Amino acid sequence: NAGVTQTPKFQVLKTGQSMTLQCAQDMNHEYMSWYRQDPGMGLRLIHYSVGAGITDQGEVPNGYNVSRSTTEDFPLRLLSAAPSQTSVYFCATTSRGSSYNEQFFGPGTRLTVL
Amino acid sequence: QQQVKQSPQSLIVQKGGISIINCAYENTAFDYFPWYQQFPGKGPALLIAIRPDVSEKKEGRFTISFNKSAKQFSLHIMDSQPGDSATYFCAAGYSTLTFGKGTMLLVSP
Numbered sequence: 001n002a003g004v005t006q007t008p009k010f011q012v013l014k015t016g017q018s019m020t021l022q023c024a025q026d027m028n029h030e031y032m033s034w035y036r037q038d039p040g041m042g043l044r045l046i047h048y049s050v051g052a053g054i055t056d057q058g059e060v061p062n063g064y065n066v067s068r069s070t071t072e073d074f075p076l077r078l079l080s081a082a083p084s085q086t087s088v089y090f091c092a093t094t095s096r097g098s099s100y101n102e103q104f105f106g107p108g109t110r111l112t113v114l
Numbered sequence: 115q116q117q118v119k120q121s122p123q124s125l126i127v128q129k130g131g132i133s134i135i136n137c138a139y140e141n142t143a144f145d146y147f148p149w150y151q152q153f154p155g156k157g158p159a160l161l162i163a164i165r166p167d168v169s170e171k172k173e174g175r176f177t178i179s180f181n182k183s184a185k186q187f188s189l190h191i192m193d194s195q196p197g198d199s200a201t202y203f204c205a206a207g208y209s210t211l212t213f214g215k216g217t218m219l220l221v222s223p
């Protein structure tokens with residue numbers, strides 16, 4: 001089992017460019033989330049999904065879009081990248097059936113917007 | 115509005131000492147309080163977690179102490195080792211998690 005995979009590992013964009021960060025899981029978890037991690041800011045929730053076809057906004061959703069067409073995949077789209085979106089992005093999954101709702105994090109994507 | 119406040123920002127402990135990290139939360143609806151450990155270049159990984167119906171949970175050298183009335187919880191690392199050097203995040207939530215800003219722990223040999 002690969003667990004939670006994220007691609008790419010690193011990405012450099014110019015202001016205004018668009019891109020999609022990929023997240024895939026083979027754990028059959030219903031719940032998936034996207035976080036961004038900035039120095040001194042901890043992890044902040046961008047968007048999350050409780051199942052295929054269902055998404056909702058987190059704490060910092062502006063500038064990001066998501067969709068969930070399958071249980072396995074939860075891509076994060078940046079429509080027009082801005083320098084403020086320079087960050088490390090983590091995808092996480094949770095099984096709603098687990099007793100402690102443990103979130104399993106991917107290895108992250110380091111994004112730089114110039 | 116920061117719903118989970120974590121302190122200290124950084125901590126240096128000698129090998130064999132006790133590391134203590136504290137968190138305070140505001141939302142009384144939170145019912146799940148995990149601690150995550152993150153090494154450089156890696157994603158966070160669950161270390162230990164507690165529900166509000168118990169005041170303490172211990173797993174090996176790691177203990178969570180939980181004070182529901184004060185809305186505070188803390189992580190204690192006993193016999194701290196250099197391999198424990200990492201960033202630690204507390205979190206709280208019910209359907210989603212709100213994370214603290216993190217504590218960088220350095221255990222000196």
